[in-house]
Amino acid sequence: MMLTVLILVPLVGALAVAFVPRAQVRPVGLAFGLASLAYGLLVASRYDVDGGMQMTETHTWIEAMGVHYALGLDGLGLMMVLLTVAIVPPVMLASWKESESPEGRGARSFFAWVLALEAMSLAVYTATDVLLFYVVFEATLIPAYFLIGGFGRSGRGRAATKFLIYQLAGGLILLASVIGLYVVSADAGNPSFLISDLAALDIDPVTQRWLFVGFFVAFAIKAPIFPFHTWLADTSEKATPSTSVLLVCVLDKIGTFGMLRFCLGLLPDASQWATPVVVVLALISIVYGALIAIGQDDVLRLIGLTSLSHFGFIVLGIFVFNATGGTGAILYMVNHGIATALMFLVAGFLINRTGTTLISQMGGVEKHAPILAGSFLIGGLAACGLPGLSPFVSEVMVIIAAFDHHWLVGSVAVLAIVLAAIYALWMYQRTMTGADRTGVAPVADLDRREVGIVAPLVLALVLFGFFPMPLLDVINPFVHDSLTSVGISLEGGPQ
């Protein structure tokens, strides 16, 4: 029941927010966000690092089709659950004032949709039935759609529509493969959607490849990976930074999560068959994402596009098939979540102050708002992998793994470090340093609420930069299990 409760806390919160008196909307919403965080930590404290899939619960849902309401938590799931519950309270706090603006449609719908999105994401990360996964996977889109379309800048309706159509298209492609798995299991005599049942099947290679294509395309749209990334820039530009944090840091991780869970977990042969293509796509994403990020003038669009590069790293780590890469990829998912959240939120504070999103119209912030500039710098440095901050660890692991895979792959991936330094530092230079903007009052520094949001994120970046071991302890057993089941020898592991 632990995991059901984990999903129910924010879900009940969403309903509560929808009905409480207007003045109580935000405190109640935040209370449920914090309650989810506390409960998530409780779940984590009960988690046994060597226990494999645990806290499982299985109930028949649709008997006629072998669908179960089945939840379970493993190392990968736990990482994602913790990331999700930890990101939501800062996002709520960051939107404390904006969500009341006349542009948006009130705090009530913002807080309710955020909590609904949290609940659905938690369900995605704990589902152990493919159809349940699919259902909640699609269900995350509706809150996301209304968050993008209801809050943010003009043109958001169009961006929201583009987002939804892209995502639903990916979802339907996924549906084809999900049904395909069902038919395979039915042909084997036991129609079922349970991952444990499906993993036991011996699927013939040709079928595996077709199913793989469906899964991979859907997750590549989600993640996003080149050439399925075009929704990302528009969405992150038009949505509020808070929404973008939820999308990029929590929701998009479903893509790489799905690759690990389904592509590697259920279709190992096909995953290895597809490795060359996937690795190339990942490398293109890494380099191309960084290159077009450099050229952006809109700070939110820039941050959004850096994620394309980062997701390239994560996918690369997953598909080089060794323990270092796998562990690095999962660690990267967490670190990227924290670092990008920091960048987006600080950029949001900056935009509130300057009233523009265009980098070319900013400047001279450093002198007046050192804390703001400092936290923006830390986020940028984290993104380009400065040692001492947590993304460094994961990036190095993925790059080592890439060199292990092939020297050429590794050397292309290394390029990204240089490019990341360019986009991060150049953005910092243009927005924060230089002369004051003429005719505009100097920018005020972060207030206490904003410092309260930024500080834990910075702390986490530093802490996990020096002590990644607690995370690795959870991730390593999962990677070990999943790679052994794929049939990869585990030489060259991180320990």
Add this chain to the structure above:
Amino acid sequence: MTDFVKPSIDYFELSPLLVVFAVACLGVVVEAFFPRALRYRAQVVVALVGLVAALVGVVLVARAVTTYDDGAARGVLAVGGTVAVDGPSLFIWGLVLALAIAGVLLFAERHLDGGVSAFAGQAAAVPGTDAESASIAAHREHTEIYPLMMFAVFGMMLFPAANDLLTMFVGLEVLSLPLYLLSGLARRRRLLSQEAALKYFLLGAFSSGFFLYGAALLYGYAGSMDFAAINEAVRNDVGSSSLLLIGTGLLSVGLLFKVGAVPFQAWTPDVYQGAPTPVVAFMAAGTKVAAFGALLRLFYVALGADRWSWQPMLWIIAILSMFVGTILAMTQSDIKRLLAYSSVAHTGFILVGVIGLQTSDQLADGEITSLQAVLFYLATYGFATIGAFAVVSLVRDSGGETTALARWAGLGKESPVVAAVFAFFLLALAGIPLTAGFVGKLAVFSAALAAGAWPVVVAAIAASILAVALYVRVIKVMFFDEPVGEGPSVTYPSVLTATTIAVGAVVTLVLGIVPGPVLDLAAVAGEFIR
């Protein structure tokens, strides 16, 4: 010369059918003998009570029917083998009756248009004449619509239960004729409505002609109208196969016209746009259910052994329907026409399930069958459609319903609840999880893929992606576009329409979250009997 044998009529098993027929006749009597002032109330009560009684009858019969003949399926062949009361029949009867009850509620709505129904005050008055103005001034209304609807419901029940070609034809006609009439009875935009009725009638008459010709050819082939006998003939490959093929083709034309499959879809947009919205709601849901019931019975029972000849045809028609329906829907600027084309696309999706026919020995234990999938899909589609059209009837301006999509901009601000409910129905039609439409799609796609029809499933997925773009566009218009001019206004309905919408929404939600019971019901319905 054989002696004439009086057929035994199984009154109990046929009771739902007989009740509806009796209520229809009673409605005519009420029309003749009740004073005008009382007719509306009397007709609504008679119709509702009759439908509820018939629904109870369906439940009782369903509990009572025993296994038939070889024991694989349950049911009774009634009236000398012309009407099959079996699981699928009963399921469809129940569904049609439930939709008809919702339909009567919509027919009876008088709150939306200033105290009169959506039907013409006096159909015989030529539009634009003094006679029409007089009928409007006198607040006249036709109460014949209720008995007409009951006859249509009777046809919708007989059509899928018919076990020979002639009975099926009778069912087809009894179902169609009242609907032609009802389509022409709109109170507003009467010329459009009459045009719709005429188009529907002419094309419908043609398609009936095709059906009858096909029935004749199939009789020539098999020497019998009876489905079991046709099945025997097909199995033993007697007679000329060209007669069989042409006959099958012509029968298909008749049936595919009724379900609105491409290339026989041309009537749908005009009729859906012109006919009174309550009629469209009832017709779109009910006709589709009944006609698919008949289609399934004809293809599975009579022609099942010959499925290698008709399956390729249905492959093509399914793919065409999905794409043509979806793509043309995207180009529409009128919400009723948009929903009409979307119903064409849904015909295609249901046909995907029909294609998935497999014999029971090809299926794993507990795997979903094609019949089960199609029946479930029909249930989900029926309720979402009737609900969606009911919502359409609420959005109005001074000239009646506002069906231009552009005028729906800003509905989400004007009336968030109505916009949210409509968005929910659209998401159900798009097949988004946690709505019934998703489980329906999942079921038919699974059945078709299990039967190896993967190209059709791939096409269906592609069409679904297009369809998503279509429905999301409407949602965007409602929620995120700025209203033009005075903006849309929502007239709040009486409890009648509100009930229909609420039932539609609740069924769509519940079937999306706990589809188990209805899927099981469709499984218990079992197979057709011969």
